[in-house]
Amino acid sequence: MSAASSPAITARDIDLEAAHRDLAESWRAPGGFFGWFRQVNHQTIGLRYIVTAFIFLIAGGIEALLMRLQLAFPNLHLINPNAYNELFTTHGSTMMFLFAVPVMEGMGVYLVPLMVGTRNVAFPRLNAYGYYMYLFGALFLYVGVFSNIAPDAGWFAYTPLSGPQFSPGKRMDFWAQMITFTELSALVVAIEIIVTVIKMRAPGMSLDRVPIFVWSVFVQSFMVIFAMPAIMDASGMLMFDRTMGTHFFNPAEGGDPLLWQHIFWFFGHPEVYIIFIPATGMLAEILTTFSRRPMFGYVALVLSIVSVGFIGFGLWVHHMFATGLPQLGESFFTAASMLIAIPNGVQIFCWIATLWGGRPKLTVPLWYVIGFFAIFVAGGLTGVMIASVPFDTQVHDTFFIVAHFHYVLIGGAVFPLLGAIYYWYPKMTGSMLNDKLGMVTFWILFVGFNLTFFPMHALGLNGMPRRVYTYPANSGWGPMNLLASVGAVIIAIGGVLFLVNVFRSRKRGAPAGMNPWEAGTLEWLADSPPQTYNFLHIPIVSGREPLWEQKRDEIPVVVGLRNDRREVLVTRTLDAAPDHRYVLPGPTIWPFLFAVATMIAFVGTVFNMWWFVLGGILGITPIVAWFWPHRDKNFVPPMEKSA
Amino acid sequence: MTFERTLDVSHLPDAAIDSRGVLWWGQIGMMLIETVVFALIVAAYFYIRIGFSVWPPPDIAPPNLFWPTVNLILVLASCIPMYLSSRAMERRRFVAAAVWMALNVLMALVFLWIRRTEFLLFNFKWVSDVYGSLVWTLLGLHTMHTIGDTLESIVFVAITASGRVGAKQQLGAKMDAIYWYWITATYALLYLLIYIYPAALRGTL
Numbered sequence: 001m002s003a004a005s006s007p008a009i010t011a012r013d014i015d016l017e018a019a020h021r022d023l024a025e026s027w028r029a030p031g032g033f034f035g036w037f038r039q040v041n042h043q044t045i046g047l048r049y050i051v052t053a054f055i056f057l058i059a060g061g062i063e064a065l066l067m068r069l070q071l072a073f074p075n076l077h078l079i080n081p082n083a084y085n086e087l088f089t090t091h092g093s094t095m096m097f098l099f100a101v102p103v104m105e106g107m108g109v110y111l112v113p114l115m116v117g118t119r120n121v122a123f124p125r126l127n128a129y130g131y132y133m134y135l136f137g138a139l140f141l142y143v144g145v146f147s148n149i150a151p152d153a154g155w156f157a158y159t160p161l162s163g164p165q166f167s168p169g170k171r172m173d174f175w176a177q178m179i180t181f182t183e184l185s186a187l188v189v190a191i192e193i194i195v196t197v198i199k200m201r202a203p204g205m206s207l208d209r210v211p212i213f214v215w216s217v218f219v220q221s222f223m224v225i226f227a228m229p230a231i232m233d234a235s236g237m238l239m240f241d242r243t244m245g246t247h248f249f250n251p252a253e254g255g256d257p258l259l260w261q262h263i264f265w266f267f268g269h270p271e272v273y274i275i276f277i278p279a280t281g282m283l284a285e286i287l288t289t290f291s292r293r294p295m296f297g298y299v300a301l302v303l304s305i306v307s308v309g310f311i312g313f314g315l316w317v318h319h320m321f322a323t324g325l326p327q328l329g330e331s332f333f334t335a336a337s338m339l340i341a342i343p344n345g346v347q348i349f350c351w352i353a354t355l356w357g358g359r360p361k362l363t364v365p366l367w368y369v370i371g372f373f374a375i376f377v378a379g380g381l382t383g384v385m386i387a388s389v390p391f392d393t394q395v396h397d398t399f400f401i402v403a404h405f406h407y408v409l410i411g412g413a414v415f416p417l418l419g420a421i422y423y424w425y426p427k428m429t430g431s432m433l434n435d436k437l438g439m440v441t442f443w444i445l446f447v448g449f450n451l452t453f454f455p456m457h458a459l460g461l462n463g464m465p466r467r468v469y470t471y472p473a474n475s476g477w478g479p480m481n482l483l484a485s486v487g488a489v490i491i492a493i494g495g496v497l498f499l500v501n502v503f504r505s506r507k508r509g510a511p512a513g514m515n516p517w518e519a520g521t522l523e524w525l526a527d528s529p530p531q532t533y534n535f536l537h538i539p540i541v542s543g544r545e546p547l548w549e550q551k552r553d554e555i556p557v558v559v560g561l562r563n564d565r566r567e568v569l570v571t572r573t574l575d576a577a578p579d580h581r582y583v584l585p586g587p588t589i590w591p592f593l594f595a596v597a598t599m600i601a602f603v604g605t606v607f608n609m610w611w612f613v614l615g616g617i618l619g620i621t622p623i624v625a626w627f628w629p630h631r632d633k634n635f636v637p638p639m640e641k642s643a
Numbered sequence: 644m645t646f647e648r649t650l651d652v653s654h655l656p657d658a659a660i661d662s663r664g665v666l667w668w669g670q671i672g673m674m675l676i677e678t679v680v681f682a683l684i685v686a687a688y689f690y691i692r693i694g695f696s697v698w699p700p701p702d703i704a705p706p707n708l709f710w711p712t713v714n715l716i717l718v719l720a721s722c723i724p725m726y727l728s729s730r731a732m733e734r735r736r737f738v739a740a741a742v743w744m745a746l747n748v749l750m751a752l753v754f755l756w757i758r759r760t761e762f763l764l765f766n767f768k769w770v771s772d773v774y775g776s777l778v779w780t781l782l783g784l785h786t787m788h789t790i791g792d793t794l795e796s797i798v799f800v801a802i803t804a805s806g807r808v809g810a811k812q813q814l815g816a817k818m819d820a821i822y823w824y825w826i827t828a829t830y831a832l833l834y835l836l837i838y839i840y841p842a843a844l845r846g847t848l
Binding site for chain 2: 233560
């Protein structure tokens with residue numbers, strides 16, 4: 001069924017005031033204290049993810065500073081070895097599970113509905129549930145940290161060290177359950193995004209017109225679906241080994257500690273791309289806008305993102321070169337590790353060509369992209385080096401690896417993310433960030449970053465192992481470590497300036513207007529900050545950069561959606577032709593209560609498996625209430641309608 | 644906006660009860676996730692198996708095939724009322740839909756009761772050795788999914804009987820049925836892995 005173009009409806013027939021009023025009423029976010037637990041709008045949930053993730057970035061940053069303090073000079077004893085183990089474990093776990101993945105999810109949840117031109121994600125209540133899962137998991141880990149139950153076996157928790165024999169107590173159980181919480185949240189967001197992208201794009205946004213950021217989180221979401229179950233299996237098996245006496249990783253009863261590494265890295269390597277791919281999407285948007293031209297090689301770029309998504313699953317064993325693998329296995333995974341440099345290279349060349357062929361406007365977001373180029377390419381080069389088994393065996397577990405993955409993760413994900421915050425902050429808040437302060441912050445972060453992590457290459461080559469709490473003076477590692485610690489302080493200063501800018505600009509920043517950067521994608525068609533319903537009318541898309549191709553008030557729009565309920569347009573998968581209308585649910589408390597029941601199950605399981613049953617029973621009421629059909633104006637049974 | 648060109652969608656249906664609906668895609672996504680969860684544990688099973696010269700380990704008794712086979716036939720048969728229920732739902736014959744789904748729930752409860760027997764028939768526990776850990780985890784996880792979907796079906800029987808059936812509920816009941824087929828298919832594969840494979844290796848098939 002296709003919608004007919006109807007010239008009959010003109011401006012005269014549409015009461016814009018009434019449309020605004022009705023939409024604002026039906027999409028109203030609940031207020032008050034209890035309203036907080038009932039929110040289902042994607043902007044609210046997305047911002048919650050982003051803010052929460054940045055709070056945990058600060059926590060992880062403080063842990064990093066403490067470690068750099070301890071390593072600044074040889075033979076320091078400010079922090080004892082056990083506390084140091086807890087610090088690096090919590091730092092890594094926080095940055096990976098509580099910052100990097102959730103912040104990318106938050107950006108996706110916030111931006112995808114705006115960029116594809118719809119009013120909310122496909123499953124708003126599930127979206128809220130996912131956020132609470134993340135929040136509870138994060139709080140759970142930090143309750144442990146502050147009650148002296150912090151995990152201490154490293155963020156990848158290798159067995160047998162993390163198993164019942166060598167990690168008695170509850171430390172690693174807290175870690176394992178934090179994983180269960182956050183992975184559940186990631187999976188939920190993945191479903192949201194995939195279905196929103198497949199079914200809810202504005203009419204005309206065929207697959208070859210989808211913005212690159214949306215493509216990137218779409219591919220990321222598929223990676224989440226295939227990678228995250230691995231870590232849920234792994235953390236589940238670890239929990240069973242620890243609390244119920246199973247033997248998955250216990251060699252005495254036929255288990256195999258290496259099984260952990262295989263499952264963990266089957267998740268862990270794609271995880272790097274789960275963090276990195278949305279970042280490439282962000283920088284593609286920034287690059288396009290400030291080069292003032294459409295992306296060079298759109299199709300090649302999208303295909304290379306997709307192929308990174310596939311090849312990312314064929315690399316996990318390169319984390320295990322030092323475990324003594326069959327030679328064929330080593331060769332295969334070396335080849336795969338080098339292969340992934342090809343699509344990444346294609347992306348880099350597309351971006352350079354875009355800059356080259358455009359009229360670049362050097363704004364703060366674009367500087368972050370340029371910073372990304374410098375840092376990420378350096379990290380990519382060391383990546384190609386450690387893809388080779390003999391070299392990897394040499395530097396395994398040294399600071400060279402620490403340097404490599406910080407170059408890749410901070411350069412590849414955090415720099416584009418900060419650029420993206422500068423880029424989309426005006427949309428999210430309605431005010432611009434301060435440019436001068438932004439520029440100063442960028443350079444402080446760039447210098448601080450390189451000062452911290454570049455010396456670590458040398459330290460690693462000189463043999464300094466990672467995860468040691470101190471080192472002797474005669475090792476000669478002192479000066480480089482001091483340099484790195486000074487760099488860490490500079491990064492911290494940059495971080496503080498960034499936060500100052502973010503807080504000050506909310507009130508004092510220049511008003512942004514709808515489209516301060518003169519960008520071409522749909523989110524810039526909405527108000528800043530967007531109304532709860534995103535768009536007064538769903539736009540009709542006629543190109544990759546709709547706002548560049550048509551003047552704002554000449555963009556054709558969809559009419560005939562009901563404004564008195566949360567109605568959205570569902571379109572066809574490939575060509576985004578209108579298919580049917582669909583009513584999304586409004587605010588509700590049940591996802592929160594179901595999340596509480598889930599929390600009781602997960603947290604209780606750390607102590608006794610029967611808690612899982614209790615949590616399951618407690619969950620029945622909220623889940624039934626969640627799915628129980630309501631008789632309100634949003635529910636019009638077809639029987640009555642035809643009568 | 645000048646509204647020079649508009650696209651009127653008011654005549655489009657306000658729901659879809661097939662694969663065009665968002666719920667359909669969401670449920671398929673969830674089933675994909677759960678398939679990966681099972682597939683990776685099965686992969687772990689075969690990874691562990693490489694380290695053994697005798698599989699299953701010598702202490703493990705050859706599986707008793709009678710009750711698992713009964714259960715497999717039962718769960719396959721239970722797909723029939725489930726199918727009839729979701730077809731009745733599509734045709735908006737809600738009484739028939741509720742009755743067929745209730746029959747499916749009854750069969751599911753019997754299936755779960757026999758599942759208890761399946762566990763009792765093992766001469767090993769999850770703590771016995773790694774084989775026990777793998778088998779109990781796989782079958783336990785499947786039991787959890789079965790309980791979950793059975794509860795979902797009970798809720799759908801109640802919703803259907805209450806007459807509060809809109810397009811969302813029609814599609815929901817259909818997805819509940821598809822989920823049950825997935826549970827059936829998963830059990831069929833686990834049946835091969837947990838019962839037939841070791842029996843064949845032991846020559847007791």
